[in-house]
Amino acid sequence: MRKGRIAGLRHGRPKPATAAFFARLALLFAGLLIGAHAWAAPAAAERPLIFGILPIGGPSESLEAWRPLLDDLEHTLHRDVRPLSVSTYEGLAQALAEDRIDLAFVSGRLALDAVSRDRMRVVAQLTRGDGSHGYYSVLLVEKNSPIRSVDDVFRQPGHWRYARGEALSMSGYVVPEAQLFAARKLDSDTFFASVIVDNHQNNALAAANREADVATNNTADLERFATRFPEQYARLRVVWKSSLIPHAVVIVRTDLPQELRERIATFFTGYAKGKNAAAELAKLKLIHDISGFAPAGNETLVPFADMAYTLERRRALSAQWVNDAALQARLKKLDGDHDALLKHLISSPP
Structure with missing residues (x-):
């Protein structure tokens, strides 16, 4: 095979069978290049x-x-x-x-x-x-808390510890802030003695464990909380519920x-x-x-x-x-x- 290939080259033109071999080899090499490119840079789709x-x-x-x-x-x-x-x-x-x-x-x-x-x-x-069609924002307290209603919260400015949601949370911040605090020309961040900002689960735990006096939450997340933390859920009481949130x-x-x-x-x-x-x-x-x-x-x-x-x-x-x-x-x-x-x-x- 080696002698035949050299002989063909000496005549300046490959034999027909050898030409077909090189053609197949070129196609294979091109395919490998395309495959490698596709692997390195996948299509956006x-x-x-x-x-x-x-x-x-x-x-x-x-x-x-x-x-x-x-x-x-x-x-x-x-x-x-x-x-x-x-x-x-x-x-x-x-x-x-x-x-x-x-x-x-x-x-x-x-x-x-x-x-x-x-x-x-x-x-x-x-x-x-x-x-x-929706759920409700709520205010939670520990079941033995002296806070019996939302009015008790507002009777003592600067007294209670508050656990709320982030500013982008509807039930943890926007709704209670609009319906309770802004409606009374108050700001929750300055009304309370201290403010904790956390997720619904941790805020409920804070209220149940008396690490916060008042905490925001919502009815949907409380159902999940009751399943995961039944003991802590039993120590909670709702003192306020909002209008419906979609x-x-x-x-x-x-x-x-x-x-x-x-x-x-x-x-x-x-x-x-x-x-x-x-x-x-x-x-x-x-x-x-x-x-x-x-x-x-x-x-x-x-x-x-x-x-x-x-x-x-x-x-x-x-x-x-x-x-x-x-x-x-x-x-x-x-x-x-x-x-x-x-x-x-x-x-x-x-």
Whole structure:
């Protein structure tokens, strides 16, 4: 073979069989190059989708609860879905603002911020087996506390220790701040002797263990708390309950392909409703008392926009101003911003 190949080269042109060999070799080499390039730089369509998870307890707990559902989402989309679970609302808000999340399960305030900047769009809303349309913010005390009602809290400024949620938490901060404190021209951060900012689980533990005198929470998270910490739950008492807060929502990036957004929406709204309903419902129960997801759009966030507006307006009315004109200018701006936001939410395309 070696002699034949050299002889062929001496004549200046390969023999036909040898030419075919070189052609096949060239094609093979080209294929290897293409394969190596594809391995080194996967197409954008193949990159994993990042799913942001609203903090429930700790990050590891949230990851464990959501993983079975996300496995099903991967199987349906034929695409990797990687969870991003953080310990704070602020951490999740930052990831959303930096476009590091493709879809997420979030509360109304987080969704409102993302949607108002045109980064995300609502595609589904949580539903519960009891048919409720939302949940309630509550104030908790230890069952033997001298605080028997919310009026007892306000009778002693600067006396009690307060455990609340982050500023982006609807039930842990926005709603009680608007309906209880701003309504009385007060600010919870200056009203109490001390303030702890933590998640719902830790705040409930603080109240039960008398590390805080008053703590915010919500009816949905308290049900989960009762299952995980029955002894501590038995030591708690509710002294105030808010008006109804709509359930959390699923949001998706607006710059994802429309076909992909539709498949994601179909997955959530059809989950626990088909032939595998029983098994899928069991996976939802790991997350929370969730029965499924209903179709939803940005207009679902209107109540959250109203709550945030109410809080800001009450704060403005209770603040000190150099003159009435300055107050009126602030109120006018709040009104204008609120009207523009409502128009944006209601007119957003599906």
